[in-house]
């Protein structure tokens with residue numbers, strides 16, 4: 001089944017651990033062979049660095065991760081990389097890689113850096129991690145803060161350059177501001193707040209608005225965002241899907257695992273190689289057509305509609 005995973009932090013893990021291999025790496029869950037075993041057809045790779053380091057350090061780490069993406073990942077024969085183009089794999093066994101930036105505060109007001117990111121093929125950007133920065137306010141922040149003037153300018157630039165705004169990690173005020181300003185929005189890795197009340201998850205109103213805007217929601221496979229604890233089962237994922245069905249939002253839903261960004265896992269789901277097992281388990285409870293969509297077709301449709309005609 002065509003399978004897409006719209007968020008992982010493998011680049012950060014590779015940079016952080018100093019093991020830069022995409023083939024021989026005991027630290028990363030997402031690598032060439034786990035993607036092959038999981039038959040992953042689309043994998044989004046996030047550039048990420050914790051905002052607690054100095055701006056200088058953050059920029060250096062992002063540059064290093066871009067270098068790893070270019071020299072370790074897209075050089076592999078199973079990885080296809082066609083920035084700003086639709087997904088059309090030359091082999092069904094291959095993986096279409098996407099490059100994104102998770103948290104953009106280190107580049108606020110620096111137009112040269114935005115152009116650099118675009119030249120490197122970054123197609124999705126989230127404005128914050130959980131913190132407040134010069135662009136917007138993240139999920140740990142009160143709702144008196146939202147999108148800043150610099151954040152609005154940034155989104156206008158993204159609109160003009162076919163770069164999609166990732167509304168994951170924002171607080172509610174920033175989320176609603178982004179929905180107003182951005183032409184194209186998705187949420188790469190968040191779950192349903194009415195099932196698991198966590199600030200990183202989305203309220204029913206947010207989910208309905210995202211569906212109305214023809215966005216996309218990647219469900220994250222992190223126990224804390226599934227049921228508020230350190231362990232979870234496939235049934236917890238099914239509960240989020242049932243609620244999304246009630247909200248009329250299943251048609252915009254897929255996966256945004258957060259592998260290599262999380263430290264606890266759903267039972268039997270600790271890497272891309274386990275996704276086929278989850279998908280086949282879900283077909284016992286949901287219509288096969290729906291599961292095909294969640295597995296990857298919803299994202300493919302969303303993505304291909306969002307890419308400029310080239």
Ligand SMILES: [Zn+2]
Pocket residue numbers: 102169189261
């Ligand atoms: Zn994240």
